[in-house]
Amino acid sequence: MTRQCVTPSDVRREEASAEKAALAAAEDQSSRSSTRKIAAPGRTPDGYLDRFLKYIPSEVIVIYVTVLGLLGAETPRYWQWVAYGICQVGTPLFLWQAGGVTKWRQLVLATISFFVWASTTQGPFQSIEGWNAIWIAVFLPLYTFAVPFIQADNGKDGSDASTNS
Secondary structure, three states, X not given: OOOOOOOHHHHHHHHHHHHHHHHHHHHHHHHOOOOOXXXXXXXXXXXXXXXXXXXXXXXXXXXXXXXXXXXXXXXXXXXXXXXXXXXXXXHXXXXXXXXXXXXXXXXXXXXXXXXXXXXXXXXXXXXXXXXXXXXXXXXXXXXXXXXXXXXXXXXXXXXXXOOOO
């Protein structure tokens, strides 16, 4: 499984592309004696669970929680904020470079997801006056449940700049 979300628009574009290729091959076959067939791609749009797994940047969350644990409670908050900042900025970069994600909406959702998950830890957010960990703890499961209902299409037609030709 790749980290890039597959939307219904992606599947429609791939099917249209495969159909064009099949028509071109059929025309080519009529001029040749070849019996080669081009199969349509068998991909289906990601379901709820697939999007759930792709929108939550678990690799970055694990790194962040591990770094916080290594820093310990006695470490100045400054270093906890540095760790958070690096991981927050690193989330879309990691997904783009290592995960091959090119859909900006998916990158934004994953970056927001990291913030929501990181804010529930005993990290630097506890130092913000008025920060209420209970509200965040209630918001986390609601957000985690709701975010996979969002499709990662980038436009009205679901077009993605990286897949348009």
